[in-house]
Amino acid sequence: MSRHFDEENPLVQVRLEKLQKLRSMGLDPFAVERYPITHPLEAIHEQFETLEGQTVCVAGRIFSIRQMGRATFAHLMDTTGKLQIYLKADELGERYSLIDLWDLGDYLGVKGFVFRTRTGEITVHVQEFTLLAKAVRPVPFPKEKGEQRWFELHDVEQRYRQRYLDLLVNPESRRRLLARCRIVSEIRRFLESEGFIEVETPVLQPMAGGAAARPFITYHNALQREFQLRIALELYLKRVLIGGIDKVFEIGRVFRNEGISTRHNPEFTMLELYQAYANLEDIMELVERLFRTVAERVFGTTVFEMHGVQVDFSQPWRRVRLMDAIHEYTGLTEADFETLERAAQAAEKLGIHIERKDTVGGIIEKVLEKCVAEHLQQPTFVYSFPIETSPLAKREPDNPRFTRRFEGYVFGKEVANAFSELNDPLEQRERFEQQLALRQAGDEEAHPYDEDFLHAMEYGMPPAGGLGIGIDRMVMLLTGTDSIREVIFFPQMREG
């Protein structure tokens, strides 16, 4: 796929010649700035009863064209839909021949009256038209009839690299990506209606914390220092909480320096929220309400299906202790994880690869990932996570090896992560020290020791429940999509 302007391409040449002709007639399409439309295209269909016989102005891209001598039919397309237009030579005079200078993909504005053709299609009978912009490169619009389409843009690489073409040409892609926009919008609306305030916190951070992941490094010239791109929103949102904003959230891009896969893009969108005076169970209920509300508002249903499994977000989610879930699906008991040695043995038996840096808690989470997650098809909260992998969560009072943390699973995939947040600055300091030890033992993703954050917490942080949701993965499950790239407008690609 060449990135230069290939004027030698005959298809481009033809279009450039047409552009030249238009310009020589004083009809430069690129000189046009505005076209006063009276209706989006879909509105003509919706309001046909009242619009029949009325004059309207509409605009869109030429999606198809059928010239039949002295009469021409074409379809325009805009964000809302498509509309047929009809042009007659004996009414348009010399201007009729300008149609020869049109190509698929050109932007056209027309004025005319609304009618129904002999075959019943709602159409605008054009009296005046203006070419509003030209496509000098061929746009691969498909042929279509009803729901059937031919010669569609299929090449996955091209669909991702040139998403504008994918959006233009493939209705499924458009639907899926627009669904993403509406999901984000409805999440905001829901949280605001629950009294949460949206804030924006730094992307450039001295020390990226709040999650276990390697950061991207960048450099600030004037300050002559490195910064890290954030890997989570957590620590700054907690500072806001300490600042007295009791219900706070952020929807923002985070960056993790990892491999790319069907489920991982180096930059992705997180929702995090914190609610003072709320605990883990309150957050569970909030998650249930969030999914139910967004599902209803965006899709008009709470029932979703993926790979033949049906889930219903109008129902409460199952709640299960992590160790109980492990017992249920592997037969292992807590005793099997008493010591690092036993835990490693148990995991190896399940075919899980253990590394030197793994802790008992790390191994437990691996077992969850490899052997349990796939069974959690119905919406499930798995709670009570090991303390080693949860340095920012409160300890369980009667079980100090575990924390007040849950992960939400749907269709076997993790979609939410939440805790009763640790707000004891003395314990937080100890937890950071433990993480430091892990880091020194070779765990690059151990949580960094953030003195500034500790300082903030020492002024007093309220008891609070916190939640993180990967928006991209939430969109995947609500749209039944297997690849994260399909729900990101411009997924990361190697240089092409």
Add this chain to the structure above:
RNA sequence: GAGCCGGUAGCUCAGCGGUAGAGCAGUGGCCUUUUAAGCCAUUGGUCGUGGGUUCGAUUCCCACCCGGCUCACCA
């Protein structure tokens, strides 16, 4: 990082040792309510890149690039 599959015209694809094909799009012609419009004619390709084998390579071999899937790494 490993394995498998793929990259041929603007788009969708076929071809697979003898100097490249179809449909649609494009171009020219006929056609004043068509709709995958139709009919006739026609243009268009360094067959991902670079090496090698061969009289000859899109086709066989090697390396590389890009993509997809699976696994690994990774929330």
